[in-house]
Amino acid sequence: MPINSFVDYPMSWKPDRDALKRPLYLSLALLLEHDIASGYLAPSTKLPPQRELADFLDVNFTTITRAYKLCELKGLIYAVTGSGTFVSPNAARSITISKDKISSECVELGFVASFEQTNPIVALAAKRVMEKSYLEQLLDYNDPTGKPHHKIAGLNWMRAFGIDADIENMAIVSGAQNALAITLLALFEPGNRIAVDIYTYANFIEISKMFRIQLVPIPGDECGMLPNELDNQCLQLEVHGVFLMPSCSNPTTVVVSKNRKKELAAVIRKRNLILIEDDIYAFLTAGFNADYDQPMFQLIPEQTVYICSTSKSVCSGLRVAYIVFGENFKERMIKAVFNINVKTSSLDAEIITELILSGKANEVVEEKKQLAQSANHIFSEFFPLSFHTGHPLSFYRWLPISDNGDGSRMESYFLNKGIRVFHSDRFLSGASTQDKFLRIALASTNSLEELKRGLEILKENLRDLNMYDIP
Amino acid sequence: MPINSFVDYPMSWKPDRDALKRPLYLSLALLLEHDIASGYLAPSTKLPPQRELADFLDVNFTTITRAYKLCELKGLIYAVTGSGTFVSPNAARSITISKDKISSECVELGFVASFEQTNPIVALAAKRVMEKSYLEQLLDYNDPTGKPHHKIAGLNWMRAFGIDADIENMAIVSGAQNALAITLLALFEPGNRIAVDIYTYANFIEISKMFRIQLVPIPGDECGMLPNELDNQCLQLEVHGVFLMPSCSNPTTVVVSKNRKKELAAVIRKRNLILIEDDIYAFLTAGFNADYDQPMFQLIPEQTVYICSTSKSVCSGLRVAYIVFGENFKERMIKAVFNINVKTSSLDAEIITELILSGKANEVVEEKKQLAQSANHIFSEFFPLSFHTGHPLSFYRWLPISDNGDGSRMESYFLNKGIRVFHSDRFLSGASTQDKFLRIALASTNSLEELKRGLEILKENLRDLNMYDIP
DNA sequence: GGATTTGTAGTTCGACATTTT
DNA sequence: CAAAATGTCGAACTACAAATC
Numbered sequence: 001m002p003i004n005s006f007v008d009y010p011m012s013w014k015p016d017r018d019a020l021k022r023p024l025y026l027s028l029a030l031l032l033e034h035d036i037a038s039g040y041l042a043p044s045t046k047l048p049p050q051r052e053l054a055d056f057l058d059v060n061f062t063t064i065t066r067a068y069k070l071c072e073l074k075g076l077i078y079a080v081t082g083s084g085t086f087v088s089p090n091a092a093r094s095i096t097i098s099k100d101k102i103s104s105e106c107v108e109l110g111f112v113a114s115f116e117q118t119n120p121i122v123a124l125a126a127k128r129v130m131e132k133s134y135l136e137q138l139l140d141y142n143d144p145t146g147k148p149h150h151k152i153a154g155l156n157w158m159r160a161f162g163i164d165a166d167i168e169n170m171a172i173v174s175g176a177q178n179a180l181a182i183t184l185l186a187l188f189e190p191g192n193r194i195a196v197d198i199y200t201y202a203n204f205i206e207i208s209k210m211f212r213i214q215l216v217p218i219p220g221d222e223c224g225m226l227p228n229e230l231d232n233q234c235l236q237l238e239v240h241g242v243f244l245m246p247s248c249s250n251p252t253t254v255v256v257s258k259n260r261k262k263e264l265a266a267v268i269r270k271r272n273l274i275l276i277e278d279d280i281y282a283f284l285t286a287g288f289n290a291d292y293d294q295p296m297f298q299l300i301p302e303q304t305v306y307i308c309s310t311s312k313s314v315c316s317g318l319r320v321a322y323i324v325f326g327e328n329f330k331e332r333m334i335k336a337v338f339n340i341n342v343k344t345s346s347l348d349a350e351i352i353t354e355l356i357l358s359g360k361a362n363e364v365v366e367e368k369k370q371l372a373q374s375a376n377h378i379f380s381e382f383f384p385l386s387f388h389t390g391h392p393l394s395f396y397r398w399l400p401i402s403d404n405g406d407g408s409r410m411e412s413y414f415l416n417k418g419i420r421v422f423h424s425d426r427f428l429s430g431a432s433t434q435d436k437f438l439r440i441a442l443a444s445t446n447s448l449e450e451l452k453r454g455l456e457i458l459k460e461n462l463r464d465l466n467m468y469d470i471p
Numbered sequence: 472m473p474i475n476s477f478v479d480y481p482m483s484w485k486p487d488r489d490a491l492k493r494p495l496y497l498s499l500a501l502l503l504e505h506d507i508a509s510g511y512l513a514p515s516t517k518l519p520p521q522r523e524l525a526d527f528l529d530v531n532f533t534t535i536t537r538a539y540k541l542c543e544l545k546g547l548i549y550a551v552t553g554s555g556t557f558v559s560p561n562a563a564r565s566i567t568i569s570k571d572k573i574s575s576e577c578v579e580l581g582f583v584a585s586f587e588q589t590n591p592i593v594a595l596a597a598k599r600v601m602e603k604s605y606l607e608q609l610l611d612y613n614d615p616t617g618k619p620h621h622k623i624a625g626l627n628w629m630r631a632f633g634i635d636a637d638i639e640n641m642a643i644v645s646g647a648q649n650a651l652a653i654t655l656l657a658l659f660e661p662g663n664r665i666a667v668d669i670y671t672y673a674n675f676i677e678i679s680k681m682f683r684i685q686l687v688p689i690p691g692d693e694c695g696m697l698p699n700e701l702d703n704q705c706l707q708l709e710v711h712g713v714f715l716m717p718s719c720s721n722p723t724t725v726v727v728s729k730n731r732k733k734e735l736a737a738v739i740r741k742r743n744l745i746l747i748e749d750d751i752y753a754f755l756t757a758g759f760n761a762d763y764d765q766p767m768f769q770l771i772p773e774q775t776v777y778i779c780s781t782s783k784s785v786c787s788g789l790r791v792a793y794i795v796f797g798e799n800f801k802e803r804m805i806k807a808v809f810n811i812n813v814k815t816s817s818l819d820a821e822i823i824t825e826l827i828l829s830g831k832a833n834e835v836v837e838e839k840k841q842l843a844q845s846a847n848h849i850f851s852e853f854f855p856l857s858f859h860t861g862h863p864l865s866f867y868r869w870l871p872i873s874d875n876g877d878g879s880r881m882e883s884y885f886l887n888k889g890i891r892v893f894h895s896d897r898f899l900s901g902a903s904t905q906d907k908f909l910r911i912a913l914a915s916t917n918s919l920e921e922l923k924r925g926l927e928i929l930k931e932n933l934r935d936l937n938m939y940d941i942p
Numbered sequence: 943g944g945a946t947t948t949g950t951a952g953t954t955c956g957a958c959a960t961t962t963t
Numbered sequence: 964c965a966a967a968a969t970g971t972c973g974a975a976c977t978a979c980a981a982a983t984c
Contacts, residue, residue: 023952049969060954065970077556081970083960095889111612126818130598133532138790141582144692168647176644177813181652185681190661209811210656236960237971317610340811342648342782345819347597364536432809460895494973531975536949552949553982708950708980899958 007249007437009049013041015059024059028067036076036091044432047077047085061443073191074396077211078430089407089425089432098315107454110411111419112250112396113444115311115371118364122315125354129347138350145345146172153353154322156359158308161282165324171337173192174319174344176280176309177203184211184304186336187241187274187329194241194276195230199437200425201250201278217430222389224249225254229265234271241274246296248281250440251427252398253390255285264332265299276302276328283313283365284372285395302326305333310352311367312395314361318348368443369393375442375451380454383468394445397422401467403436417461472905482514482519488528495530499538501838507547507562507715515903518548518556534852544662546680549901552757559658560878560896560903561676578925580700581882583721583867584915585783586842589835593786596825600818609821615814616805617643624824625793628832629779632753633765636772636795642779642808647751647780649673654776655682657807658745658800665747666701670898670908672721672749675714693860695720695727700735703743710743717767718759719752722898722910724861731766739902745800746775751895754784755843773797776804781823783866787831803912839914840864846913846922854939866914869895872938874907888932890925905918 023026035041047053050068054061055254068085070132071077079085129135138147146154151167158165173179180203190212196204198217208215216239218229233239244264246256256264268275278297280359285292297306309321313348325333337343355361372393377395380388390398408427414421424437440458445451464469484506492498498639506512518524525532530897532842539556542548550556600606608619608834616624622638629636651674659665661683667675679686687710689700696715704710717727727735735925739746748767757761768777780792796804808814826832843864850868851859861869875882885892895908911929916922933939 009779023916027953032754051969061970062955062972063953065972066953070969079794079958079970080961082968101765113612116611119607122610123606127601130601135592135594135597139785139786140587141584141782174816175813177809178811181656182810183653203810203813206806210807210810212661270982311612315610317814319812319814335677336681338648338673339681340649340652340673341790342646343788343790346788347819347822348816351818380669495974522948532948533950533976534974536951539949539972551951552980552983555948567956 002120011052011056012045013047013053014056017055019059024057025063025066025070028057028059028064029070032067032071033074033076036087038073043087043088043089043091045087047087069416072214073212075205080431086431089428095366099418105418106415107440107450107457108418108444109451109454109458110422110439111444112312112441113140114316114395114441115368115375116316117447118367119315119317121360121364121367122318122351122355125358125360126351128358129350132350133393138346141343143346144341145170145337146344146349147346150346150349150353151182151322152370153356154308157310157356158306158324159280161279161286161308162298163306163308163324164298169327169330170322170324171334172342172344172349172377173321173323173337174348175311176307177207177320178277178319178341178344179305179309179321179323180204180276181208182306182323182333182336182340183276184213185340185380186332188213190239193237195225195233195239195273196243196429197225197249197252198252198429199252199424200243200429201245202422202426204278205427205429207416215429217428220252220254221253223260224254225260227260227267230264231267231271234267234273239271239273241276242268243276243295245278245281246393247279247285247292248391249392251396251422251424251437253292253388253394253396255391256296258291261293261296261299265296268296269300273303277298277304277306278309279306279458280309280312280393281395282308284369284391284395287392288369289391297324302328305329310361314352314364316353318351320344320348320352371448372443374448378448378452379440379442379455382459396439396441399438399440399468401436401462401463405466407436414458415460416459419457421458434447482523482527483516483860484518485523486524487488489806495528496534496537496541498526500541504547505540505874507542507558512559513764514560516558518558520555521901526929528544535721537825544683546676549712550837551902557902560690560899564810567859570681576889577886578890578921578928579915580912580922580925580929581893581910582915583783583912585787585866586839586846587787587917588842589713590786590788591837592831592835592838593789593826596829597822599829600821600825603695603821608660609817612814614817615812616641616808617815617820618722618817619711621817621820621824622793622797624827626710628827629753629793629795632750632757632779633769634777634779634795635769638796640801641795641819642805643795643815644792644794644808645819646782647749647792647811649679649779649812649815650776650778650780650792650794651675651678651737651747651749653794653804653807653811654747655679656811657803658734658776659684659711662842665712665714666696666704666710666744667714667900668696668720668723668725669904670723670820671714671900673887673893673897675749676898676900688902690901691723691865693725694731695725696731696806698738702738704743705744710742710744710928712747712845713739713855714749715767716749718750718756718763719862719865722867722893722908723893724863724865726760726762727767729762730769732764732767735871736767739767739774740771744774746771748775749778749780751780751783752866753779755840755862759840759864770893771798773796781832785826785835789822791815791819791823795847834869842919843914845919847871848921849919850911850913850926853930867910867912870909870911872907872909872933874936874938876906885929886934890928890931 022038054064168356193214195216297304306324374397407423422439521535522532525535547562664685666687768775777795878894893910
């Protein structure tokens with residue numbers, strides 16, 4: 001195609017030449033950002049190639065590179081060498097998932113909570129903590145990375161998952177999300193790249209955007225991310241890290257197999273990547289899954305930040321997570337903990353510690369597992385997916401649908417029908433795919449009865465929309 | 472001076488030509504970083520001008536610009552157009568201030584705590600909270616920016632300082648440092664500039680470094696930052712924000728006067744800056760200082776993030792701070808709260824709320840003020856500085872010393888003598904100054920007796936060193 | 943106060959790698 | 964498998980702004 005073809009084949013985006021001010025690259029980036037935000041450029045639209053747009057605007061093509069790069073860092077577009085530059089699937093809206101207020105009529109199948117029915121046990125432990133003679137010592141600035149006895153309890157807790165570490169190599173922080181923020185700030189720089197599953201934790205996508213870290217989507221199979229694909233991407237781009245949730249990937253429910261962990265660890269070692277291992281669902285997998293051996297941290301401790309939150313396993317409202325890291329990350333991690341938190345409330349940590357040491361935490365876990373089993377059973381009755389290979393106790397399910405429409409419109413549709421669900425578009429780390437899914441939270445209703453009501457609505461509407469064609 | 476003068480007048484830094492790999496700019500930056508970290512290039516060393524070094528290495532001078540820029544973003548060096556490029560005073564070490572373990576023999580006059588003697592009152596409130604019938608509701612994922620009744624209590628609390636806002640325009644986060652991290656992530660980008668006092672909060676310097684935000688030091692007088700100087704800097708550079716602690720600047724104890732607030736607000740409005748108003752010491756100033764009127768937030772609400780932590784006023788171990796922001800920052804701020812915290816423990820917020828609503832928080836404040844008055848009185852007996860113009864109840868004092876040595880060596884010296892103090896170098900936002908100080912924490916000893924012991928050691932040693940020549 | 947020194951910022955150039963055709 | 968399309972990255976060029984002398 002000749003370079004001047006834009007007369008015959010109109011470019012998908014023709015910025016107004018006269019609207020451009022100097023500096024050109026900035027002005028151009030702002031124009032592009034505006035046209036994406038306003039919806040004028042729809043997700044997945046292919047933008048003009050750098051050279052073509054440069055020719056049209058009569059500037060050097062690397063000026064376009066710069067403008068595109070700015071927008072790419074903001075997560076608005078993504079570029080593939082050889083193919084072109086495209087508007088991101090999630091460009092126009094925030095995909096942050098949090099417990100927003102929704103109508104109380106509405107059944108929550110979107111945000112994943114953690115069977116809050118077990119909280120009375122936690123409340124009891126909180127009361128016991130208040131009887132402690134050393135209560136006042138929990139109220140000062142000391143021990144910013146956590147009181148020693150809190151850390152030891154944490155190590156005890158994680159030993160069940162196979163973690164073997166020293167209290168010097170860990171810190172207590174305010175939940176998994178907080179741990180991710182600390183890790184990204186401590187070990188990565190703006191412009192760095194982190195490899196992730198094609199569908200990955202939506203809040204990780206969002207926080208990466210905020211920190212200007214680019215995600216590199218890596219294909220996977222039913223055993224997790226494919227080591228070869230990871231290795232290939234590292235050859236092609238400079239990749240600095242990998243983010244994985246091996247015990248139960250969010251949103252796909254994939255469990256990384258023992259062998260796959262070893263293969264992935266080998267690539268990570270070879271390519272000298274930093275592994276962020278979010279093992280929030282370790283309690284569901286260790287001791288349950290026959291194939292489970294140990295976290296990846298144990299395979300490559302010097303290159304791993306292991307994150308173990310108690311918000312799914314014990315209690316979501318007490319913001320306590322453990323971070324475990326190798327010696328070479330220690331200084332940077334601890335500095336980031338200071339800079340983001342100063343410290344985490346020792347009171348919350350004390351309650352979790354009390355639960356762990358008294359054995360009540362295990363009771364809670366058992367009860368949550370029971371509830372998860374029941375919930376998954378209910379789900380399977382509504383949607384008997386013969387090919388479900390994910391975690392059998394997952395707190396959410398990944399439901400394939402046939403759909404070509406807009407993800408957010410679909411979510412609104414269901415919201416109107418009385419249930420909240422999340423469309424797979426929210427979880428896309430890169431380009432759009434053919435296959436579409438809904439993530440259905442099983443752990444967020446007040447009762448299993450309510451869950452059934454929600455799934456009933458879901459099934460009916462999927463039938464009506466002709467989107468669920470599996471028997 | 473001819474360009475080739477490096478033969479006659481040796482350059483302060485002559486990187487090994489052969490050690491350079493491609494990419495040149497990166498390799499050069501790493502070399503420079505190494506030579507600074509190793510101490511080979513001492514703080515305040517003037518580096519060769521870009522063109523001179525370029526000539527020496529036979530590359531274009533903008534390649535040097537790039538290498539220098541990289542190091543500047545890391546806070547290792549700073550550049551002044553017309554004057555040259557210099558190694559930062561704090562380049563080689565981290566200045567993060569946190570409550571590290573120090574020998575129990577040692578008197579803590581470095582880290583500023585908050586008269587932890589009042590914590591029994593807080594412990595009582597914690598116990599009362601556990602009796603609440605709605606305890607379990609504090610343990611779930613709901614209300615990520617804070618429960619409505621917690622927010623209302625926060626607004627009540629801040630009303631005493633002159634804050635008038637809506638619960639929609641605030642969030643509860645985990646302490647002031649956490650609030651700063653959230654604000655920087657939400658409203659600034661890497662490479663942005665924030666104006667600060669020449670001596671400013673050390674942890675703000677550190678966190679800005681981590682977020683790759685550059686600080687622009689602005690001179691001030693006994694009423695705070697000078698509006699003209701701020702205005703001038705905005706003319707010269709693109710400045711995006713200002714960081715101020717108007718009620719009692721850390722470390723200088725300067726209180727920004729009513730009029731100065733207005734003048735500064737005018738410049739901030741004119742230059743369209745974002746004001747980060749860290750008002751952690753509002754409780755010491757509002758209702759005490761006759762000149763006090765209201766926070767700067769009230770003057771320019773649409774351009775301000777107001778941060779009000781309870782860790783100095785009520786309890787340091789409960790990590791609770793309120794952030795108040797205008798409508799145009801709301802969306803970005805709330806998103807950042809999700810991405811860094813998900814939420815702050817409602818249990819901690821409930822205890823603070825209980826303290827506020829029961830009036831006990833005010834009791835705590837009164838007790839801390841009493842202690843602060845006594846501590847300041849003791850300090851003045853040891854060091855009768857006639858010219859002390861700062862806050863009379865400040866939790867720390869800013870002691871001028873005559874010294875030309877290395878700040879960290881001086882700190883070690885005192886540590887060996889049995890006290891921890893912080894040298895003014897830690898608080899430098901830019902180039903070194905002539906005047907040197909020590910920041911002496913008054914609120915961190917277990918008793919006023921211990922404070923006296925510490926000040927005794929301090930005074931003796933300053934005399935021995937001939938650094939304290941004021942009667 | 944004008945020339946010089948020094949740093950900043952936007953743009954262009956060229957070599958190169960990958961993907962598509 | 965070669966050619967074309969497309970994006971990436973390091974380096975150079977140029978205009979300019981501020982500080983110094």
